[in-house]
Amino acid sequence: xxxxxxxxxxxxxxxxxxxxxxxxxxxxxxxxxxxxxxxxxxxxxxxxxxxxxxxxxxxxxxxxxxxxxxxxxxxxxxxxxxxxxxxxxxxxxxxxxxxxxxxxxxxxxxxxxxxxxxxxxxxxxxxxxxxxxxxxxxxxxxxxxxxxxxxxxxxxxxxxxxxxxxxxxxxxxxxxxxxxxxxxxxxxxxxxxxxxxxxxxxxxxxxxxxxxxxxxxxxxxxxxxxxxxxxxxxxxxxxxxxxxxxxxxxxxxxxxxxxxxxxxxxxxxxxxxxxxxxxxxxxxxxxxxx
Ligand code: NAP
Numbered sequence: 493x494x495x496x497x498x499x500x501x502x503x504x505x506x507x508x509x510x511x512x513x514x515x516x517x518x519x520x521x522x523x524x525x526x527x528x529x530x531x532x533x534x535x536x537x538x539x540x541x542x543x544x545x546x547x548x549x550x551x552x553x554x555x556x557x558x559x560x561x562x563x564x565x566x567x568x569x570x571x572x573x574x575x576x577x578x579x580x581x582x583x584x585x586x587x588x589x590x591x592x593x594x595x596x597x598x599x600x601x602x603x604x605x606x607x608x609x610x611x612x613x614x615x616x617x618x619x620x621x622x623x624x625x626x627x628x629x630x631x632x633x634x635x636x637x638x639x640x641x642x643x644x645x646x647x648x649x650x651x652x653x654x655x656x657x658x659x660x661x662x663x664x665x666x667x668x669x670x671x672x673x674x675x676x677x678x679x680x681x682x683x684x685x686x687x688x689x690x691x692x693x694x695x696x697x698x699x700x701x702x703x704x705x706x707x708x709x710x711x712x713x714x715x716x717x718x719x720x721x722x723x724x725x726x727x728x729x730x731x732x733x734x735x736x737x738x739x740x741x742x743x744x745x746x747x748x749x750x751x752x753x754x755x756x757x758x759x760x761x762x763x764x765x766x767x768x769x770x771x772x773x774x775x776x777x778x779x780x781x782x
Contacts, residue, residue, distance in 0.1 A: 493739070494738055494739055495715070495737065495738050495739070495740070495741040495742060495743050495744045496641070496742065496743040496744075497743075497744065497745075497746055498637050498640070498641045498714075498716075498743055498744065498745045498750065499749065500633075500637060500745055500746075500749055500750040500751055500752065500753045500754050501749045501753050503636065503637060503640050503753075503754060503757075504633075504753035504754050504756070504757040505753075507636065507754070507757040507758070507760075507761060508545065508548070508549055508757050508760060511549050511757070511760045511761050511764055512548070512549040512550050514764060515549060515550040515551065515764055516550055518764075518767075518768070520767070520771070521550060521551065521552045522551050522552070522581040522582065522763050522764055522766070522767035523551070523552045523553075523554070523577075523579045523580040523581050523582070523767075524542075524546050524551050524552070524553045524554070524580070524581065524582040524583075524584070524608065524763045525553075525554045525556055525574050525580050525582070525583050525584070526539050526542055526543060526553065526554070526555050526556065526584045526586060527556045527558065527567070527570065527571070527583070527584070527585045527586065528555065528556070528557050528558070528586045529558045529559075529560065529562050529567060529585075529586075529589055529590055529593065530558075530559070530560035530562075530589075530590050531557075531560065532588070535586045535587075535588070538586065539555050539557075539586055540555075541756060542584070542756055542759060543555045545756045545757075545759075545760060546759075546760055546763065549760045551760060551763055551764075552579070554580075556570065558570070560590050561590070561592075562590070562593070563592060563593075564592060564593045564594060564597055564598075567585075567589075567593055567598055567601075568597065568598070568601045571583065571585070571598065571601040571602055572601065574606070575601075575602070575603040575606065580606065581606060581608075581763055581766045581767035581770055582606055582608035582759075582762065582763040582766050582767070583602050583603070583606045583607065583608065584608055584609050584759070585598045585599065585602070585609075587658075599611045599612055600612060600613060604625075604626075605766060605769065605770060606766055606770075607626055607766075608626060608629075608759060608762040608763050608766055609626075609628060609629065609759075609762075610624075610625075610626040610627045610628040610629070610632075610662070610762065611628060611657060611658070615627075616657070616662070619662055619665045619666070619669075620665050622665075622668075622669045624666070624669070625765075625769070626762050626765065626766060627662065627666065627758075627762070628658060628659070628662045629754075629755045629756070629758040629759045629762060630658065630659050630663075630697075630718060630751060630754075630755045630758075631659060631662040631663035631666055632666070632754075632758040632761075632762070633751055633754025633755050633757065633758045634663055634666075634695060634716050634718065634751060634754070635663075635666050635667075635670070636754060636758070637716060637745060637750070637751065637754060638693065638714070638716070641714065641743055643693065643714050643743070645667065645670040645671065645672050645693065646670065646671035646672070647671060647672070647673070648672050648673070648692040648693050649672070649673050649675070649690055649691055649692045649693070650667045650672035650673065650674050650675070650691060650692070650693040650694075650695070651674075651675045651676075651677060651687055651688060651690070651691035651693070651694050651695070652664045652667065652674065652675070652676050652677070652695045652697065653677045653678075653684070653688075653694075653695065653696045653697060653698045653703070653704070653731070654676075654677075654678065654695075654696075654697035654698045654699070654718070655676050655678045656697070659697040659718055660676060660678075660697050661676070663695060663697070664676045667693070672693065675687060675690075675691070679698075684703075684708075685705070685707075685708045688704060688708035688709060688710075689708060689709070689710055690710070691710065691713055692710070692712060692713055692714070693713065693714050693716070694709065694713050694714070694715045694716070695715075695716045695718060696715070696716070696717050696718060696719055696730065696731035696732050697718035697719065697731065698719065698731050699719060699721075699731070700719070700731055701719065701721040701729045701730075701731065702729060702730070702731070702732065702733040702734075703719075703731050703732070704717075704731060704732040704733065704737070705733050705736055706733055706735075706736025706737050706739070706740050707736070707740075709737050709740045709741050710740075710741075711740060711741075711742065712742050713741055713742060714741065714742055714743045714744070715732055715737055715741045715743070715744040715745070716744075716745050716750070716751065717730035717731055717732040717734070717744070717745050717746075717747050717750055717751065718730075718731065718751050719731030719732070719747065720747060720748075720752060728747050728748045729747060730746075730747030730750070732744070732747075734746065734747065
């Protein structure tokens with residue numbers, strides 16, 4: 493039997509349409525500032541994509557492009573100005589940053605109320621306390637994919653491969669809040685294959701192309717592939733050997749067309765959530781926030 497494909501493109505399009513509808517009904521335009529330091533080609537593409545999607549949803553998006561030799565103090569001053577700007581609801585600093593800037597310093601400078609990437613200590617603390625507000629976009633997208641695919645999370649054995657602040661750790665916290673029994677695997681995990689075989693929900697976010705093989709996957713398992721790897725000859729691969737996994741898993745996200753489109757869709761939703769909270773309006777349809 494072939495796994496059910498979980499279509500991230502369709503879900504992201506539906507979420508974007510819903511965010512645009514809610515913005516149109518709100519009577520205001522949320523403001524989003526995306527800061528890019530330097531001209532890293534992949535980051536430039538991501539920032540352009542975010543800018544385009546935000547404008548299409550009715551968000552007043554602003555890309556702030558700073559030279560690669562920008563000092564940490566100059567970046568922090570720019571963030572402070574955006575924190576104080578009443579027209580700005582969301583601030584995102586595109587990572588990675590040049591070596592003279594500490595990523596933590598930049599992230600911690602963002603007002604938690606405008607931290608639409610959900611990486612500031614206040615938002616991380618709220619997430620791990622089970623009271624999330626602004627949730628990192630990729631893990632939030634994974635949770636929405638699971639919900640849309642009607643995956644029963646409560647009581648399920650979930651394995652998250654990867655423990656980064658951006659993906660693995662926040663995702664493990666979200667799965668725990670949703671009552672999964674969560675295991676986090678990383679580069680020191682012994683016998684990753686055995687951990688995978690036990691998992692009913694398997695999320696691969698290791699940054700290793702096709703790390704998870706078909707014979708690591710249980711027949712009832714739902715596989716979410718967060719990895720993105722550009723092949724030298726063009727095309728994309730994930731952290732899961734898709735062709736091997738397809739005949740085995742119960743459901744799986746493809747790469748491309750799975751988690752990737754959900755990340756930007758969740759950024760737009762987070763911008764609206766931040767804008768509504770700053771205006772003291774409840775973010776309807778956002779269970780678990782508060
Ligand atoms: P990261 O910061 O490099 O973290 C990778 C994690 O995987 C680390 O915790 C590492 O363990 C673990 N790991 C590495 N090799 C492993 C192995 N052989 N076995 C088990 N664990 C292993 O990466 P990230 O930022 O979390 O991103 C992960 C992947 O997701 C990348 O491919 C990235 O491009 C992709 N991504 C996609 C989206 C999207 O929108 N779809 C968004 C963000 C990231 P240690 O901690 O022990 O080193």
